[in-house]
Amino acid sequence: MKPADQITIALAQIAPVWLDRIATSRKMIEYVVEAARQGARLVCFGETILPGYPFWLDLTEGSRFNDDIQKDLHAHYVEQAVDIEAGDLSEFCAAAKNHRIAIILGCLERPKDRTGYSVYCSRVYINDDGSIGSVHRKLVPTYEERLTWAPGDGHGLRTHALDSFTVGSLNCWENWMPLSRAALYAQGEDLHVGIWPGNLRNTEDLTRFIAKEGRSFSVAVSGLMRRQDFPANTPHLDHILARCPDILANGGSCIAAPNGDWIVTPVIDQECLLLATLDRNLVRRERQNFDVTGHYSRPDVTRLIVNRERQHVVSFED
Numbered sequence: 001m002k003p004a005d006q007i008t009i010a011l012a013q014i015a016p017v018w019l020d021r022i023a024t025s026r027k028m029i030e031y032v033v034e035a036a037r038q039g040a041r042l043v044c045f046g047e048t049i050l051p052g053y054p055f056w057l058d059l060t061e062g063s064r065f066n067d068d069i070q071k072d073l074h075a076h077y078v079e080q081a082v083d084i085e086a087g088d089l090s091e092f093c094a095a096a097k098n099h100r101i102a103i104i105l106g107c108l109e110r111p112k113d114r115t116g117y118s119v120y121c122s123r124v125y126i127n128d129d130g131s132i133g134s135v136h137r138k139l140v141p142t143y144e145e146r147l148t149w150a151p152g153d154g155h156g157l158r159t160h161a162l163d164s165f166t167v168g169s170l171n172c173w174e175n176w177m178p179l180s181r182a183a184l185y186a187q188g189e190d191l192h193v194g195i196w197p198g199n200l201r202n203t204e205d206l207t208r209f210i211a212k213e214g215r216s217f218s219v220a221v222s223g224l225m226r227r228q229d230f231p232a233n234t235p236h237l238d239h240i241l242a243r244c245p246d247i248l249a250n251g252g253s254c255i256a257a258p259n260g261d262w263i264v265t266p267v268i269d270q271e272c273l274l275l276a277t278l279d280r281n282l283v284r285r286e287r288q289n290f291d292v293t294g295h296y297s298r299p300d301v302t303r304l305i306v307n308r309e310r311q312h313v314v315s316f317e318d
Contacts, residue, residue: 005280007163009191010035010043011264013253014271015224018231021051021080021088028105029095031273036099038275041128042162046195046223046253047106047172048121051080053197055225057144059243060236069236074148076235081110081119084135089124097130102162104169104221106195108149109135113312118150123171123195125160134158138171139180155310159187164280169193175206181214183306186293190258190283191217198222198249204266211256215286217263217278218256224271225249258286 012031017023028045035043047053056062056073064070082088089107096103102125109122121138136156141149157180159168168184168191175181175194184192192210196202203220211218225248230237247269254266255276263276290296 004164006277007042007165007191007280008038008040008275008277009219009255010038010040011219011221011253011255011274012043012045013222013224013251013267013274014045014049015226015229016049016052018052018055018225018229019076019080019234020231021082024049024051025088025091029091032092032095032101032103033099034273035275036101038273040101040275042102042104042167044169044193044195044219044221045103045105046221047123047197048108049223050082050105050107051077052108053223053225053249054145054148055244055248056236056240057147060239062144062147069239070147072235077108077148078110078117078119081108082122083110083112083116084124084132085112089126089132092126093130093132096126096128100128102126102128102160102167104167104193104195106171109137113310114150119148120152121145121149121171122152123156123169125158125167125169127160128162133160136169136171139174139177142173153311154183154306154308157183157306157308159184159189162191165191165278167191167193169195172196172202175210179304181210182293182304185214185216186304189214189216190280191219191278193219193221196220196222196252198224198251200250200252200266200268203252203254207254207266208256208260208262211258212260214292215258215290216283217258220252220254220266222251222253223249224251224269258282
């Protein structure tokens with residue numbers, strides 16, 4: 001391996017301090033610092049880990065219309081969401097700059113350009129200079145997620161250069177969307193990061209498939225959530241726990257090589273920081289016979305058009 005072709009990455013498989021943005025941020029920063037101390041150039045966290053995934057929806061009849069319990073929980077969720085414009089990620093940006101490490105994290109975003117009350121499942125990429133490289137709002141919230149998350153747009157379908165690698169990332173079931181994957185492949189992605197709320201069933205097959213399809217390194221980073229992870233001050237906790245299993249999200253974080261072999265097999269049921277050093281020459285080797293948006297594509301026959309405009313309801317002309 002040439003040193004310039006090597007990169008060490010870290011996966012932080014953790015449970016949030018559920019629906020507590022400040023406490024969860026502090027916990028995550030500790031993992032950022034530790035990943036940097038161990039030589040990582042990139043540290044990744046799961047989907048909406050900040051401040052947590054909306055597990056209550058499946059446990060409290062989340063589809064009941066005009067229900068006071070759902071309104072209370074949603075209001076609490078929005079209040080704990082991330083306001084990027086207000087600087088809610090400033091500590092992450094400072095940690096990235098101070099420790100020269102890039103960060104991929106999933107958060108619940110309440111953007112001011114969409115009133116600050118509608119919330120989005122967003123993937124944020126923070127460069128190692130402390131700047132926010134992109135914010136990707138999940139295109140299609142999955143199933144019960146649609147009861148609390150708004151649908152996003154294509155603005156964040158972007159890749160980022162990190163050392164000799166080109167890094168891309170998608171939220172949860174977006175990783176099942178062939179055209180979303182193709183949008184990243186076409187930008188030279190050779191390190192794909194799928195962020196998940198948790199569970200082995202989501203990561204054990206798809207991670208290796210993406211590696212084989214993209215001939216890229218494929219990463220899945222998941223959160224954890226156990227019955228004991230609900231804080232005592234959670235609104236309507238008695239209703240949530242009445243139907244709550246012992247484990248809601250068991251992890252499943254893992255890394256596959258460009259040929260689909262495991263570099264880190266899926267890890268479940270434990271908080272941990274997983275590290276691995278990747279060699280970009282493996283990408284070159286596997287793309288000798290297949291390069292999905294390169295020599296093994298036919299743009300004269302099939303092409304993808306991606307709208308990366310941030311969507312707004314109103315345009316003002318003063």
